[in-house]
Amino acid sequence: MTIPGFPDAAPLAGLIGGILIGLSAAVMLLGMGRIAGVSGIFAKATGVGGSGITRGGAWAFVLGLPLGALIVAIVTGGVDAQFAGFGPIVVAGVLVGIGTRLGSGCTSGHGVCGVSRLSARSIVATVTFMIAGIVTVAVMNAMGMEVLK
Amino acid sequence: MSSKILTPLAAGTLFGAGLTIGGMTDPARVRGFLDIFGDWDPTLAFVMGGAVIVMAIAWRIVPRMVEPLFAEKFHIPDRSDLTPSLIGGSALFGVGWGIAGLCPGPGIAALVIEPTLAATFVVSMFAGMLILRLFERN
Structure with a gap:
């Protein structure tokens, strides 16, 4: 389909x-x-x-x-x-580790469990990491940074 | 094994299977979803939609249960404060998510798909958590 x-x-x-x-x-x-x-x-x-x-x-x-x-x-x-190379993966992993602890959750806890019960914190978190992800990819593409091998 | 181990094992296995079937263990697909100004791939919206619909039903069942099936009580987050940590942390997570197209679940599940790079991600994620933990203690 x-x-x-x-x-x-x-x-x-x-x-x-x-x-x-x-x-x-x-x-x-x-x-x-x-x-x-x-x-x-x-x-x-x-x-x-x-x-x-x-x-x-x-x-x-x-x-x-x-x-x-x-x-x-x-x-x-x-x-x-299709994965990114070693360098981008390390940078991304550290940011994901710090960010998810500081923000009390990730795509599953906030995005699935929190959004589905209309938790205000989870909706704000989900909108925030979605926008951050979209901007990051857009900026990297604009700068011609190809991370996927 | 007890139900207190088998239940999360079953849930984790179901979760890993769902991530893989939905294409979320492929960073190219996840970055394709975030690439709304380029060659957009809407697949992740269907993954999120399917998961949220099922969980919305599960949340409606909770008030009808006295206690969980295999535990003493429900532990539901009750905070509602929108803090700088919540927003700043989520923003940092989003940047990392965008760079490599990986979030925690798919990163761990992909250990059997792309072992070296997935392990690199998981160890880096652990390092990030540890750095924050040490920072918060001081």
Whole structure:
């Protein structure tokens, strides 16, 4: 399935993936009583702070992420991914680490869990990181910076 | 294993599968979504939309439950203050997201797709969290 004018978009795969992410967050909420915020859970697992989930529970969730990706890669026979180079990845990773802790969440905690319950903080956070991401890509493109290998 | 481990393991696995099916483990697709002034790829909007719709239903179920299925109580964030940390932190995160097309979930999930670069991202993200933690202590 494609959208006229956007031949590269994958709306159906996106929607199915999104529904699975929503179900995952619903399992965490209704099963554990917790927000499925990946940055907070990762911080808890690695011991740099984070959510109130138990350390073992945090590690179980974190290890599940690549496990789920691996299952999809095996079933579909491989997954395409075009990554940035080493330098941009390091800079981006540090900014994501600082920013998500300072801002109390990322795309999952704020963008999915918070927005879906109309939390004012999460809506402000989501609008902010969306605008920052859009401006960053626009500026990099204007400067001719190609980071993807 | 107890339900307190199996439940987050199942949730993480479902999350990682959803990210991968939705194309979010491909930084080119994520940056394509952010590139609204260029060759825009709307796929991420469908991922977000699908996830938000399911979670909006889940939030409606919470008030009808006395307690979570496998835990003692619900832990729902109750803050509503819009602070400089929230906005500044989210802006920094957005810049990082835009540079490499990776946020925490896809970065960790992609460890099995592009191991070296995904690990570089995850370690850098941990370093960023640690830097902030040390900074906040002083």
